[in-house]
Amino acid sequence: MSASIRECLELQLLEMEMLFSMFPNKEDIILDDAKFVPSIRNYVEGIQHTLPPFVGYTVFVKTEDEKVKAEMHVSLPHSYPTKEPQLFVRSDSLEKQQHNDLNKGLSSFISSLDRGDLCIMNAVQWLKDNLPSYIQNIKHNTEPESDLKRLPTFHRMWIYSHHIYRQELKKKILDCAKCLNLSGFCLTGKPGIICVEGEKDHCEEFWRDIRYPNWKHISCKHAETIEVTGTIDNLRLFTSFEELIFAAHGDYGLRNDYHMDLGQFFDYLKQHQSEHIFQILFGIEGRS
Structure with a gap:
């Protein structure tokens, strides 16, 4: 072989x-x-x-x-x-x-x-x-546009990765989210967690772009879809897209193989009415 x-x-x-x-x-x-x-x-x-x-x-x-x-x-x-x-x-x-x-x-x-x-x-x-x-x-x-515009669909994706370390990858995630007007966060380190929310088409384009060509150990653990009756912004849990860096433990030389403090991450989710996601992501109940 x-x-x-x-x-x-x-x-x-x-x-x-x-x-x-x-x-x-x-x-x-x-x-x-x-x-x-x-x-x-x-x-x-x-x-x-x-x-x-x-x-x-x-x-x-x-x-x-x-x-x-x-x-x-x-x-x-x-x-x-x-x-x-x-x-x-x-x-x-x-x-x-x-x-x-x-x-x-x-x-x-x-x-x-x-x-x-x-x-x-x-x-x-x-x-x-x-x-x-x-x-x-x-x-x-091309057909004449309808007088009734299609209402957008709100979407939120919770993405789990074994780790997110590389600077160029973090930059790609941040740039792509901002370009597509998505809010949420990227928790870097080990594990790596990404949340994006916004128009459904934009979330799917983000997911397609960041995992291409072949990012191993990454999966969408959970997704939420809501038909928009008011505005997209009223449904957002996050005001912008940011990189999260919490206290870490473990440092193994050049790899910087450190684990994020998941207690701090759980507190962050609680602040954004998302503590239920912790069990979906990790299979255990969260604690501060």
């Missing part, structure tokens, strides 16, 4: 080299972590014996006339190309339904290819060729 994984990782390295030559500008292809390549190379050469993390990167694609831009997020399992890659495309030029249709079309195209063959460059070309048709689809399907 390890031999076939090693062969797959060799092919992944080869494909990345081809992509870098295909996209010479640094801003056109961005790795999720710059350590991916040396870690994989060390494993392939037998210097490293533990499996490297999954490869993840983003390719920024433009149509031939450069009028439409899209970003294709790529996540590769260790056994790619014998298994399909995980791909997700976003574009400011597309509406929600067109995003769904485009990603379904791309997924169908990838499924039609022979497993064992590298396919990211094929996916890039497919995107360049087909992206304009989805833009046209928006124009054809």
Whole structure:
């Protein structure tokens, strides 16, 4: 098994080299972590014996006339190309339904290819060729707006992670929540807890963005949905989105592997009428 994984990782390295030559500008292809390549190379050469993390990167694609831009997020399992890659495309030029249709079309195209063959460059070309048709689809399907605006749906998500340490990940969580007008918090350390509340579509977009490409040990433990009759803000338990840092215990060197004081966290939940969530998150009753 390890031999076939090693062969797959060799092919992944080869494909990345081809992509870098295909996209010479640094801003056109961005790795999720710059350590991916040396870690994989060390494993392939037998210097490293533990499996490297999954490869993840983003390719920024433009149509031939450069009028439409899209970003294709790529996540590769260790056994790619014998298994399909995980791909997700976003574009400011597309509406929600067109995003769904485009990603379904791309997924169908990838499924039609022979497993064992590298396919990211094929996916890039497919995107360049087909992206304009989805833009046209928006124009054809546009209908006059109804006099009655659709009422938004309020949503609150309680997300549990084994830990949240990395500075760039914390920044991504904070930036994404603020960009989508979500309130709530991110409890960093071990465990890591995230709460977001706001419009349902925005919460789901946040959840999709932060867990991509393959964040292990993260799950949505509980979600609440309410039809809005007044305003979204009247349903919020939190006034903004903030990072929580409580007293910690345990410090194991460079990893900063510390556990948050859950008593303080329980008090914080009580202050925001959410103490019942403690048992949902941890399986035990909370105490100050």
